[in-house]
Amino acid sequence: MGKAFYHVLMRDIRLALRSSHELANPLIFFVLVVSLFPLAVTPTPEALRAMAPGVIWVSALLAVLLSLDRLFKQDYEDGSLDQLMLSPNPLMVLVLAKVLAHWLLTGLPLVLIAPLLGMFLALPSAANEVLVYSLLLGTPVLSLIGAIGVSLTVAVNRGGVLLSLIVLPLYIPILIFGANAVDVAMSDMSVRGQLLFLAAVLALSISLAPLAIAVALRITASR
């Protein structure tokens, strides 16, 4: 089972690295959106600092949302998804590997580049650190919840809007707690509560989302 997990993970990473332009898309989107904001508003350090947590978190969220399609679309279209579902290994383990690959290739780069963007927006270094933690805990949840939405909509033509409608309401608590953690860190207060909440949601998503994704994929395939 562990081997099957590893094989799916490596397959997805290898496939993504071979089409690297697609890989760079969410990251470029993230950097562009965040760096456009100072041009559109008064670029005083105070103003930038005040909006930085929200801007960075919203851009990260949208970058993940835009990349979700890649998770199952191609596999669905070329029939690989059927083969995955016909594997003797539990489907939830295999989809967890796919989601992990997706996060490693989209979420993690966002987390790594975020402190730089935090500096652009004049975030103090303590808040910048909290930004990394909150994204580190939050972006895997975005991938996991997003995967549930994609597995329900992958068979729908132009399911993008539908996907957003399904997924965005579930993203909102993550957005609120993630951005709030950074906000609070700027006033030198404890962010323990927010980070623990994000960690709890992550633990819950890792344990339950694969089950939901597997069931949703079986429903999609039975159409």
Next chain:
Amino acid sequence: MSDTSPPLLEINDLECIRDDRELFSGLTFSLGQAEVLQIEGPNGSGKTSLLRIVCGLRLPDKGGVHWCGEDIRGNREDYYARMVYLGHLPCIKGDLSVMENIRVLLDTRSMTLPDSDIEPALYKVGLAGFEDVAGKALSSGQRRRVLLAFLDLAQADLWVLDEPLTALDVQGVALMEQMILEHREQGGSVIFTTHHGMQLDCDMRSVRLGRVS
């Protein structure tokens, strides 16, 4: 296997409704070891739907599929370890080489084979020397041949083949026929659909699906 053991695959009173249209109902048949079964019927009669139900990819509206006497829904692990399904879609990744594509397909079955085992299979399907060619550079017939190599390597008891002759040339068709015969000789079973004439030199049963007007 003793005579009293259940047949490999049993289909009981199956019904499939698609978009409010009944494709088939009351469908009952079984498949034993070393048996070849052709599903016949015009376009839109539900052949693909039937095969997807047999694989457990699609849920029947009524009835069930049993593997070795057990419902496949409670028995996926054992069933999937012993069957292979090839559908319409190519399952070939354009960005992976032929060898990598075969490995990916085998990996999903938890089979790890050395190159020295995969090469003869590629030779058999006429793709010797294509090991490192990317999937996107293959013609659609060659993609089907990659799947045939996978089929050859998969060591499955049951083959479920949906239009296996699509895009294959004359030699490819002959190869497919020969592979089915060999598979049957080794005690394997096959369910397939095709609109092309498949000349199989063996006992073959058929199930006919009619369009219900």
